[in-house]
Amino acid sequence: MRDFIRAVRAISDETRIRILKVLLQRECCVCEVMQALDIAQSRASRNLGILEGAGFIESRRDGLWIVYSINEQIVDGYAASLIEMLRNSLVNEQIILQDRERLSHAVRVGLRATGK
């Protein structure tokens, strides 16, 4: 019951839904997620942590960055069903399309180094 609720709650937040939708496009580091969603870094990090704790995503280090990606090898567990459900949902949602657009321009480089 606890795991079930943790999984469902994890996917019941708009920010985390948007993150999952982005990660369904391709793996991302934290800074790419914050660019895609146009949110603060701490917010991206925290919500990625929640999604990881619920089993939706996994992380690995790649040089300076920590790359998050959809946890594909889950067979049991509730996250698998929910991810599958999300895959077919919200396909024409405005904000999801916006995030996808921004994601396509996101670069794996700190904002400090972008010249801004």
Add this chain to the structure above:
Amino acid sequence: MRDFIRAVRAISDETRIRILKVLLQRECCVCEVMQALDIAQSRASRNLGILEGAGFIESRRDGLWIVYSINEQIVDGYAASLIEMLRNSLVNEQIILQDRERLSHAVRVGLRATGK
């Protein structure tokens, strides 16, 4: 997005999960739900309302009672997928089995008339 979140949030609460599990056994009036879960009447009523608003269940009047049941005819909508997921989940959960046991003894009669 709003509907998606409403559906997922509706099923992310232990009380409502237990209610849905009970209704998957058979349709119930409010007083049967409160007996099965051993909760207050207002709590049962309120959570039934949330589940109805999210599209999981429907209600009809039957004499003195209002009977709630799983909304079976939903094809589109997110509730259908979530109900299907719940159907195969938590099958050995202690509290779910307790609720089912109490449900089998529940009667469609006000507590006031039980002699207590």
Add this chain to the structure above:
DNA sequence: CCCCTATGTGCATATATGTGCATAGAAACA
């Protein structure tokens, strides 16, 4: 070995959520 960059986290705060209590509402039945 030190510094710099990316990521994680403690704290304060605003908002949302769940619940009990008491009461209002609704509708069947006499």
Add this chain to the structure above:
DNA sequence: TGTTTCTATGCACATATATGCACATAGGGG
């Protein structure tokens, strides 16, 4: 039409959740 019975809801309150800000941490690269 009045009464009884079941169900819904306003209110108060406790708890949970999400977020920004500032800072701590970690670990790669020079």
